[in-house]
Amino acid sequence: MYIIKVKGVAKIPDYVQLRDDKFTLLAYFRVDRPEKSLDKVGLGEKADYIMNLVRELPFGQILKLDL
Known part of the structure; x- marks a missing residue:
């Protein structure tokens, strides 16, 4: 899985x-409203971990997630 801001x-x-x-x-x-979308794809329990990565990720950079 990949994440892009x-x-x-x-x-x-x-x-x-x-x-x-x-x-x-x-x-x-949206960066400020991740809850519903993460729940829909089954990642609601990992929302805090993902959002911590998002806060540190520069705009336009692709990060590979190993969940």
Whole structure:
């Protein structure tokens, strides 16, 4: 699984993309509202871990997650 943090512009907020190993989009959510999207893909219990990584991740960089 991969995680990408996308910088928003003007009124568009910052977003996070979660993608599988084939780079198919699994979840797309605002940095400040991850709960529902992470629950939908079955990662609700790992939300704190994922969001800590997101906070440290620079915009536009791809990070491989081993969950």
